Each structure stands twice: as C-alpha cells, then as structure tokens.
Amino acid sequence: MDHHDGFREFVLARQQSLMRTAYLLMGDAHLAEDLLQSVLSKVVGQWSKLSRSGNPEAYTRKALVNQYISWRRRHRPELPSAHPPERSTSYDEATLDRIVLRQALAKLGRKQRAVIVLRFWEDLTEAQTADVLGCSIGTVKSQTHRALARLREIAPELMDLHVEEVAR
CATH class of the missing domain: 1.10.1740 (Rna Polymerase Sigma Factor; Chain: A)
Incomplete structure (x- = not known):
C-alpha cells in the first residue's frame, strides 16, 4: 500500500x-x-x-x-489596466463584467482579496473562512466589510451583479 x-x-x-x-x-x-x-x-x-x-x-x-x-x-504586485478593454462584438456583458471584477479584485489587499474569494466564490461560512485564514470571525467580518466597500468604490458598475453570474 x-x-x-x-x-x-x-x-x-x-x-x-x-x-x-x-x-x-x-x-x-x-x-x-x-x-x-x-x-x-x-x-x-x-x-x-x-x-x-x-x-x-x-x-x-x-x-x-x-x-x-x-x-x-x-513578488511585485499585479499592475492591472486602469480601463477594461474596448467593447468588442466578441465580448458579451458577462465577459466584460468578469474582466472588470478581476481588475477590481486585483486592487484589493491580499487578505481582503482572500476573504472575498473564500466567502463569495468558495461559499465558505465566516467560521470556515476564519479557520482557513487563521484569524477570528470578527476579522473576517471586518475584512469582508472593508473589501466590499473598496469594491464599491473601485467598480460601482458591479453593484447590480450577482456573484453566480460573474463566476460562470
């Protein structure tokens, strides 16, 4: 064996x-x-x-x-483009939304980005996220709050999206 x-x-x-x-x-x-x-x-x-x-x-x-x-x-940080690519007939709205979301995520700090990915893409609970990150549930809550506020500031056009639509 x-x-x-x-x-x-x-x-x-x-x-x-x-x-x-x-x-x-x-x-x-x-x-x-x-x-x-x-x-x-x-x-x-x-x-x-x-x-x-x-x-x-x-x-x-x-x-x-x-x-x-x-x-x-x-390693040096990512340098995302300040603007999404020009709209092309080959891109649909969902594709453009994913591009904008990835650019917005790249502008978050590493812990905020990790919290957003674990909570909203991996669908982990606050307790599971805290366990993965090795921090308290309160830290997960505050990091999530700050990260979502930052995302609203960076990419307000994403406010009406649902995570399921973008993740596809």
Whole structure:
C-alpha cells in the first residue's frame, strides 16, 4: 500500500475548484497554476497523515491561501489596466463584467482579496473562512466589510451583479 493512496483521486476530484480559487487569488492563470502546483507538492508530503486524520481539502485550501499571501509579499504586485478593454462584438456583458471584477479584485489587499474569494466564490461560512485564514470571525467580518466597500468604490458598475453570474 502506497502512502500516497488517494492523493491522485483527491487532486482529480478537487483540481478545478482549487484552480479556480488559485486563479481568483492570483489574477493570472499561469501564476495560479504555479501556486497550486507548489501547494500540491507540499500536500503530497503530508498526505498519509491528512488522509487518516484530517480534512485534506480544508488543509489544501488553507495552504493555498497561506502560500498566496506569502508569495504576494515576495513578488511585485499585479499592475492591472486602469480601463477594461474596448467593447468588442466578441465580448458579451458577462465577459466584460468578469474582466472588470478581476481588475477590481486585483486592487484589493491580499487578505481582503482572500476573504472575498473564500466567502463569495468558495461559499465558505465566516467560521470556515476564519479557520482557513487563521484569524477570528470578527476579522473576517471586518475584512469582508472593508473589501466590499473598496469594491464599491473601485467598480460601482458591479453593484447590480450577482456573484453566480460573474463566476460562470
């Protein structure tokens, strides 16, 4: 019996969700792939312990957010465009909304961005988000409040959108 039994199945089952989280955190598909690969290489080393006694998905998500926060400290920040691309007949409203939302998310601080991604895209509760971030529920609430206020300021045109519409 291999001590990595189940890891491949876990990755196959959760890869899209974890990649989506990584992408929303990083704002770039290639950097998100690097982030996820880095985290999964650490998770596989802990797999036998995680598969017996823990929640591998929660551990992986927490590791993903922690690695993201750590990387953001060491690497230069993203430089999003101040304006969305010109409207083209190949873009529909939902596509433009996603572009504007990604640009707005890129302007948030790393912890605020992490809170927004975990709460509204990953649909975690305040308690689950606090656990992933290693902070209090009160901190999650205040960071969420500040992040939403900042998003309203940065991109008021997104006020009428529903997260489900943009996430598609």
